Amino acid sequence: MRLFRPASKTHPSSSIISTRTINCILLSVLIFLVYFLASLSVSRLQSKDTINAYFSSSQDQSQSLTKIHHIVFGIGSSTNSWPSRKEYVKLWWDSQRMRGCVFVDRPLSSLENHTDSHLLPPVCVSEDTSRFRYTWRGGDRNAIRIARSVLETVRLFNDSSEEVRWYVFGDDDTIFIPENLARTLSKYDHTSWYYIGSNSEIYHQNSLFAHDMAFGGGGFALSSSLANVLANKFDSCIERYPHLYGGDSRVHACVLELGVGLSLEPGFHQFDVRGNALGILTSHSTRPLVSLHHMAHLDPLFPNSTTFTAIRHLFSAVNHDPLRIFQLSVCYDRWYSWTISVSWGYTVQIESRHLFLRDVVRTQQTFRPWHKSGGLSSVYTFNTREIHRDPCQRPVTFFMEHVSSRHDSGTIKSVYKQDYENCTYDPISSPRKIEEIRVFSRRFDPVIRQLKAPRRQCCDILPTSSSAGNIMEIGIRECKEDELIYIHT
Known part of the structure; x- marks a missing residue:
């Protein structure tokens, strides 16, 4: 007696063959799907590894330490101030490792220009700026000349055979700590557009000029990729800003027009204060000291010293351990x-x-x-x-x-x-x-x-x-x- 009767008149052996065929087809499809998914996963992993390797390589390359010889300096000065302030520049300038120029308004006398030139940056005479308007009442139109040192510095060194990663600008009384400057800039990719510096210690100064502006006395840095583009557009840009006070305001305005904001580094010091700077210096940021400014307007850093001898004494420690x-x-x-x-x-x-x-x-x-x-x-x-x-x-x-x-x-x-x-x-x-x-x-x-x-x-x-x-x-x-x-x- 049959418990289950065939639903049709199909021969039993044909039914068995059909079931086996279907099972084989399903198994083949399953094997294909497993192989396809496995291949896709391997491909994605390989692709991800390749991408990661690419970006890791790119990051390692961009994160390689910036050295002092990668930096070009543009220093704003004048024939009146340079003879007295160059002594401060001697404390941090290294002619063997550094490149740059001091921009003055007219040629120095041959005696002033050659007496100790081997210890200082070369002196460059700024180009004529009389065609640019300056309308800040009571201001100094030398601000235009100082601002254009950005353009002139880039032109001087853009075709240099040695790599230029950064352009750094400051006044002739800006005192840089070169090793710390280079290490600070190493955090940034010079192939991207960066405008780096710090603002004033005084709220009113920031409100008057800009809270997001790098004050020129403390110094500021432009990545070479940004500086090259900025230099090409700089003259046409500053024509729109005759009403601004300083050179740093003009640089700030033109950098903003390129869509770039300030990357704040508290190691740059404008020092818009007077008297005893001990309080500021003994509470310094954990970021490295990059620059000092306005030292002639402050008490000497060490007792029983002049301003100059005190800074020279400070550098006796800097030379042993600059980053500390x-x-x-x-x-x-x-x-x-x-x-x-x-x-x-x-x-x-x-x-x-x-x-x-x-x-x-x-x-x-x-x-x-x-x-x-x-x-x-x-x-x-x-x-x-x-x-x-x-x-x-x-x-x-x-x-x-x-x-x-x-x-x-x-x-x-x-x-x-x-x-x-x-x-x-x-x-x-x-x-x-x-x-x-x-x-x-x-x-x-x-x-x-x-x-x-x-x-x-x-x-x-x-x-x-x-x-x-x-x-x-x-x-x-x-x-x-x-x-x-x-x-x-």
């Missing part, structure tokens, strides 16, 4: 509850009380505004903290005396001596009992990744062999992965 200059490390003495701030190569300050790090990094207002008019002219673009009127209630300050290096161990030793005030103090608990501080570190050499995301370094108070207790030794190091900077009670 002014970098702030903070550590604590638990026994005395002291807060110790090391602004490397410049000062060590000891507060005889516990300060949180967020309070330490607020800028001590040791300086005064550029203008005395009050209002917005006295408003700064950063957080400040007042200093005590009584010098004896202020932090005890130790200024850098000398820096030395040991080539065998790579250790750098910087020594700081107390700047004495006529104060009475407790010889047991007061930091005024310290006469000398020795700071030990290694050369600071951050890679591009660390420059893009900088982290403050840590410090420790080291055991000292001084039996009199008048010498302190400090070590600076990289912070541990999860280390916090605070006083451990």
Whole structure:
């Protein structure tokens, strides 16, 4: 008896053959689909690997470190100011490695031009700018000439046999830290369009000229790709801006017309302040120091010095470890509850009380505004903290005396001596009992990744062999992965 009867009169063997045929077809289709999907995945992976390799190669190429010889400098000057200000340029200029030109309004005398020319950039006479209008009342039409140094510098060096990645511009009293400038620019791809610098420390100055403008005194950088295009359009552009005050305003306006905004780098310093710059310098950004400006309008950086000798003294530290200059490390003495701030190569300050790090990094207002008019002219673009009127209630300050290096161990030793005030103090608990501080570190050499995301370094108070207790030794190091900077009670 059959439980299942065929639905048709088809022969049983034919039904078996049809089922097998269908199964074979389905299996073939399945195998084809698996092969196709596998091939597609491999192809996509290969394509992705190829693309990644391309971009990695491109990124590695664009991220290769910029060296000083990749940079061309354009320095705005005049026959009146150059003879006195060239001494500052000698401190940072290296004729063997640097290229550029100092632009003056008329030829210098043969004596002025040849006496120490081997220590300075070549002097170039600016082109005539009388055809351009200048309408800022009370301004100086030399601003047009200074602005056009961008165009003239590019023309001079555009066909150079050596690679030009960046054009950097500043005044004749702009003091660059060349190694730090080159390393800062290494973060950026010079084949893209970049306009790099910083603005003023004064809110009113930024409001008057532009918050997104690189102030020329602090210096600014143009990638070569941007500078070449800008130079071709520059004269026609500045004809539209006779009403602007300075050369930097004209460069800013024309860069904006090309659709490029400012890439802010706080290491460029305009220094629109007067008096004692200690507060600004001891709270410096974790970004490298790139430039200083208006130093003749500030007190000498070190006591018992002239402005020039103080800057020369600063460079004695810069030459040992440029990327660490002014970098702030903070550590604590638990026994005395002291807060110790090391602004490397410049000062060590000891507060005889516990300060949180967020309070330490607020800028001590040791300086005064550029203008005395009050209002917005006295408003700064950063957080400040007042200093005590009584010098004896202020932090005890130790200024850098000398820096030395040991080539065998790579250790750098910087020594700081107390700047004495006529104060009475407790010889047991007061930091005024310290006469000398020795700071030990290694050369600071951050890679591009660390420059893009900088982290403050840590410090420790080291055991000292001084039996009199008048010498302190400090070590600076990289912070541990999860280390916090605070006083451990």
